[in-house]
Amino acid sequence: MNATMRRVVIGTAAVSMALSMAACGKAGDKKDDSGSSSxxxxxxxxxxxxxxxxxxxxxxxxxxxxxxxxxxxxxxxxxxxxxxxxxxxxxxxxxxxxxxxxxxxxxxxxxxxxxxxxxxxxxxxxxxxxxxxxxxxxxxxSAYVSFDNVKVGELQGQALVDALGSKAKKSKIVMINGDDADPNAGQFKEGAHKALDGKVDIAYEQSGLWKDSVAAQKMKAAITQLGAKKIAGVYSANDGMAGGIATTLKGAGISGIPLTGQDAELAGIQRIIAGTQSSTVYKxxxxxxxxxxxxxxxxxxxxxxxxxxxxxxxxxxxxxxxxxxxTPVSVTKANIKDTVLKDKVYTVQDICTAEFAKACKAAGLQ
Incomplete structure (x- = not known):
């Protein structure tokens, strides 16, 4: 066998061996049912x-x-x-x-x-x-982690009752709930009704679908139906919807009435400082x-x-x-320092921007 022929044979054998080893490796590298390598x-x-x-x-x-x-x-x-x-x-x-x-x-x-x-x-x-x-x-x-969502609703409802004070029994309330596709929404609603039923008149109740724009539309419909002067407070299931509701209330010339929320969003905390939202729930x-x-x-x-x-x-x-x-916690102007500020969710600088500086000073945050 000449040298050229010998190189061809050896090369062919090496390729064959490499392919064989690769095939063995692939066969041993089985995939499990999840599609990842086992x-x-x-x-x-x-x-x-x-x-x-x-x-x-x-x-x-x-x-x-x-x-x-x-x-x-x-x-x-x-x-x-x-x-x-x-x-x-x-x-x-x-x-x-x-x-x-x-x-x-x-x-x-x-x-x-x-x-x-x-x-x-x-x-x-x-x-x-x-x-x-x-x-x-x-x-x-296999497992579920959350907050006691019925308790969240109770805290929201009770915060609204507390904010109304002695006027509660005579008050007409607008209730804007979350999206029914979210199981939490039903639990928030259940808890809120526990706190509100028999203590206020829930004169209008609708879902805001967790959307500020939908909540704003529903609030506008409630004002048309009930009259601006007849609405004493608003239950909003979260801060996002509360933002849309607060804008609608302002546009209708309604101020100084309690408005709830949830999630302790920065915008919600700032509205609490400014007085256009009365409470949120910090989870x-x-x-x-x-x-x-x-x-x-x-x-x-x-x-x-x-x-x-x-x-x-x-x-x-x-x-x-x-x-x-x-365990969830109700947040009002009185305990912002002991909740979201204490836990360093936000800083005073985050909350007290130029727009809210005067209100922050009045609230003792600056």
Whole structure:
């Protein structure tokens, strides 16, 4: 055999051996049902799916706080994040994308708790654990972390009653609730009615769909129906809608009446300082995000969650879900220092911009 022939034979043998080894490697590198590689211990990826970008807390607090806690608990874990931007169909697509990426745990705040049920079932069928975050999604979720949402509604309703004082029994109230697709909205409403029924006259009640523009339209309709002078107070299920309502009240020449909210958004806190909103409900973002991250990491690592999820909630699909419920706090002008400022959610500088400087000084914040 000449030298040229020998090189060809050796080269061919080397290629053949490389192909054979590659084929063996591919055969051994099996994919599990989630679509991720099952070799090397599998994926350590957690998916975080939040419902909208209109509610300020999700992008400003929940997402970065969750990320930070996961990294603290699991240095080699990765968080895949997506926001549904208020679109239930988009969120379903995001669940599918998470499955394709091979995540092992999905933490989801459902845009529509019923619509997402089939997507959750698909994920669970692929061996993925699902944690319901802030909103109890339907389907076979492994854990749920939120606040006592009935209590949130009670705090809102009681804050309205307290603000009305002795005028409460004679007062006509407008009630703007959240979106019925969100299971929390029903619990807020339930709690609010516990505090309000028999103490005020709820003369107009509608859903604002968690949208400031819709809430503003409903408030305008209530003013037309009841008359501006007949409205003594407004229950708004969150701060976002309270913003639209406050604008409508101002446009109608209505001032000095109590208006509730929820989420302790910066704009809501500033309205409280200015006197155009009377209260909000502070649901501390960090404890909730931290709790969700701990549940997710425990589920990822196959650890027990009984010490974390110490109670049970039943979803509208009938699933009994191990749950961790945190305690909400009512916020008025009197305790801003002891809540959102103390917890460093905002600084005095954040709240007391030029527009609110005079009101902040009067409130003792400057």
């Amino acid at each position: 070799s090397g211990g599998g994926s350590k990826t957690i998916g975080l799916l939040l419902p909208d970008s209109v509610t300020a807390r999700y992008e400003k607090f929940d997402h970065p706080l969750f990320d930070a806690k996961v990294k603290e608990l699991c240095a080699d874990c990765k968080v895949e994040y997506a926001n549904a931007a208020g679109d239930a169909a988009k969120q379903a697509q995001q669940v599918s994308s998470m499955i394709t990426k091979g995540v092992k745990v999905i933490v989801i705040s459902a845009q529509d708790s019923a619509a997402i049920k089939s997507s959750i079932q698909t994920a669970v069928n692929k061996g993925i654990k699902v944690v319901a975050y802030d909103r109890l999604a339907q389907g076979p979720v 501390a973002f960090k404890p909730e995000a931290d709790a969700a991250a701990q549940l997710a990491v425990n589920l990822l690592e196959g650890k027990d969650i009984k010490s974390l999820a110490t109670t049970t909630q039943t979803s509208k699909s009938g699933d009994k879900v191990p749950s961790q419920l945190l």
